Amino acid sequence: xxxxxxxxxxxxxxxxxxxxxxxxxxxxxxxxxxxxxxxxxxxxxxxxxxxxxxxxxxxxxxxxxxxxxxxxxxxxxxxxxxxxxxxxxxxxxxxxxxxxxxxxxxxxxxxxxx
Amino acid sequence: xxxxxxxxxxxxxxxxxxxxxxxxxxxxxxxxxxxxxxxxxxxxxxxxxxxxxxxxxxxxxxxxxxxxxxxxxxxxxxxxxxxxxxxxxxxxxxxxxxxxxxxxxxxxxxxxxx
Numbered sequence: 617x618x619x620x621x622x623x624x625x626x627x628x629x630x631x632x633x634x635x636x637x638x639x640x641x642x643x644x645x646x647x648x649x650x651x652x653x654x655x656x657x658x659x660x661x662x663x664x665x666x667x668x669x670x671x672x673x674x675x676x677x678x679x680x681x682x683x684x685x686x687x688x689x690x691x692x693x694x695x696x697x698x699x700x701x702x703x704x705x706x707x708x709x710x711x712x713x714x715x716x717x718x719x720x721x722x723x724x725x726x727x728x729x730x
Numbered sequence: 731x732x733x734x735x736x737x738x739x740x741x742x743x744x745x746x747x748x749x750x751x752x753x754x755x756x757x758x759x760x761x762x763x764x765x766x767x768x769x770x771x772x773x774x775x776x777x778x779x780x781x782x783x784x785x786x787x788x789x790x791x792x793x794x795x796x797x798x799x800x801x802x803x804x805x806x807x808x809x810x811x812x813x814x815x816x817x818x819x820x821x822x823x824x825x826x827x828x829x830x831x832x833x834x835x836x837x838x839x840x841x842x843x844x
Contacts, residue, residue: 651833
């Protein structure tokens, strides 16, 4: 069975602080994909990153970075020097190879205070 | 990425009525998905819609309540039938780019049932 856990329900940080959003997943599959999506107040889901289970390299994209560790089944997301525009709900999701439906975590609401 | 539009963007409906939500994609896609996001909750897959075949529903969702059409490779509709206040949610369609396992979401339809 697939399961994604985002233990942090809400996080508040002051602008320019760094923040890490945690994601722990469960799957019996050896091949799978992990995702992060951002949902700003407008409601639209914005795709941020996809990582497959064979690629444990960390990735950096501007102020965003992702740390994938299979040993702990975690795929954490760090925002460096947070900005007010980063305020949103962030979802971690999982899918297995050969399937197309995404299993979403419950989301973490990030509030960046100016 | 794909450009996805949904109509209506929001609606307020009376219980017992039905609402049809449209999803239009700017390119041909094989698979389209319909998700529900109840207030303050995560996303749950309702069904997968392939062109030319019946939609595949997830556990807890039935065709009589959520009939889906997929007449071509760029369009799908989801109907929420015989609505009750518990159907108040955001309904999102998404598309899969195929071999990339990247799903892109429409802006969502915010439904309130009174």
